[in-house]
Amino acid sequence: MRVVALLVPSVAYLLAMFVFPFAYGVLLSLRPKGGGVSLANYVAFFLDPWQARTIWVTASIAVPNTLLTVLLALIVAYAMRRGIWLERTITTALVLPIALGTVLVAEGINGFYGPKGWLTQVLLALGLAEPTRLTHNYTGVMLALFLQHFPFCFLMLLGYISGIDPALEASARVLGAGPWAVFRRVMWPLIAPGVAIAGALVFVMNFGVFPSAVLVGQPAGATRTIAIAAYQEAFEHYDMPMASAIAVVMGVCQLAGLAVILFLRRRMAGTGVATMGAGKR
C-alpha cells in the first residue's frame, strides 16, 4: 500500500504533464476538421509535397548539425580533459550562449554574419571575400543551432570525459599506446555512451527547430522545417487536428533518430559494461 502511495505524485505528474497532452494530441490528430475518425490528416500531410518535404528539410538540418555539434564538442572536451590554461574563462565563454536564449543569439547572428554584419564588412574591407549570404538561409540556421547546442553538448561531454580515471590513460600510454591508440582503444569505448546521449538530445532539439528557422532562416523555403509547418496549420489555418498530426509525425521522426543513435552506440561500444569506468575517480 505504502509503495503505491509513494508512486502517486510521480504518476500524477506524468499523467498530467506528459501522457494526457500526448494522448490528447494523438486523438485530436485522428479527428480531422471535416468530422469523423480517420487518418485523413496523415494522408493529406504525406500526399502534399509542400508538407511532406518538411521532413526532409528538417532532417537535412538536424542530422548534419547534430554530427557537427557532437564532433566539435567531443574534440574540444577531449582536448580539455586534463585541464588547460584559462580553463574557467574559456568554459564560461563557450557556455554563455545557453544563458542568452534563442532570440538574442539569432539577433547576434544577424548582426555579425548578416549582409551588413561585422564579419562581411571586415572581409570586404580586407578584400578577402566576395559577399556571401550567411543568414536567412540554410547556413544561418546551421550557425544558430550550432551556437545554441554546442555549449550544452560540450559541457555534457566534458563532465563525462573528465570523470574517467586519468590512470587509465596513463597505463595505456605506458603499455605502448600512442595518443590515437589511447583514444581509440580506451577513451572512446568509455566516452561513447556519453556521446550517444549527447547526440540524442542535440538531435531531438535540432529536429524541433522553430525560432532559429524563422529568425535567421528562410521560413518560406529552404528552412521551412516541420515545426513551422505545424505552427502554420495551428495558428494560420487554425486547423488544430492537422497541426497535431504534423506534431505526431515530428515525434515519430525524433524517436526514429533516437533509435538509430542507440543502435549505433550498442554496435560501437560492443559490451554493456562500457560505462563502468566513467564517473569513477
Place this chain on the structure above:
Amino acid sequence: MITSLAFRLTKRFGAKVVLDDLTLEVRGREFVTVLGPSGCGKSTALNLLAGLIPPTRGEIRLDGVRIDGLPPERRGFGMVFQNYALFPHLTVGANVAFGLVLRSRGKAEIAERVRRMLELVRLTGFADRYPGQLSGGQQQRVAIARALAVEPRVLLLDEPLSNLDTKLRLEMRGEIKRLHADLGLTSIYVTHDQAEALSLSDRVVVLCDGRVIQAGTPAEIHDRPQTVFVADFMGYRNFFPLTVASEEGDTVLARGEALALRGRTVVPLRPGDAAVAAVRPEDVETTTEPPGPNVVRGTVRLTEYLGREHGVEVALEGGPTLTVSLAHPVAVGSALALRLPPERVVILPAEGDAR
C-alpha cells in the same frame, strides 16, 4: 635484460620544487624502493621515469642511452598503479593482451602469453571476466600480469598494495617478491609503508620534500638511520633531545635534564652538539640494575594489549615519556626500572627542521 637505469631528475610545479635533483642508478635485476610520506615526490619520480610528465631538468639513461626524450609508449616500461587502472570495458584477458596487441604480436602468441601471465599471477580461468567482477587483490594481480606481459625493461610500481586490506597486502607482497626474483625483473617500487620497503627491496631510498634523505640496504636504513626523520619512519618511537657529553669512536654519551644515554652514532658527533637519542619500543627491557646511564625509572601510565606483546607508556622520573613493548603485562600505576641497551640506542644530530 637491462644492466642499468640511471637518472637525475628535478621537477618543479610553478615555484614548488617537487623533486630536487633525485639521482639514482638502478642496476639490472635490482629491486629499489622509494620510501617517503605522501607528498614527498615519490609518485612524481615514477611518473617522470614513465614519461607521463616531463621533467623540469635532468636526464634518464637506460644502459647508457638517453630515453628522457621518448614518449611513454616507446620506453618499454611496465607500470602498476595504486588503483589498478584496469580498462573496465575489456575482459581480464584483453587487459593482459593490451600491450601485446599494440606490439602487433600474432594471435596465437598473444593467447599463449596471456594464458601464461594469468597462470603466473594465479588467475587461470579468469580471462573472460570483467575487472568489475573481481576483488581488489585479483584486480591488482591482473594489473601486474598486464604490465609483465610486455616483458618490460623496468617495472614501476606506484603504491600497488595501498588499496588492499592487511592480509591481502602481506600475501601480494610475497607474490611481488617471487615474481621479481623468478622473472629477473628490474623494479622500482614506491611506497609509504616501511615494512613493504624493508621486505621487498635490495635498496631503499628515503625521500622527504623531494630530496633523498638516506639511501642504503634495508638493514642499513633500519639499523643505522642517519636522521630523526628516517628513524621515525623506521619505527623508532622514542626521541629524546639531549646534548653530547663525550664521544668515544662511534659511541657517545649524551645527557639531558632527566636522562643520560649512551648510544651508537651513525653520523659523527662532538661533545656539546645538540643530539636526539632514538630508541624502538621493542628494544627497551626491564632491569634490576641500579639507576645510571641507560637505566631509567618510571611509572606505568597506559597499557595496550597488542597480542604478542604489551605496549606500555611509562612516565619517566623527570618528565619525558617512554613507549616500550614488553612481553609480560604490567599494571597501570606500577613502578618500572627499564634499560635502554646502548647498542640499541641511536644518537642522531638534532636538526633545524627536525624532520
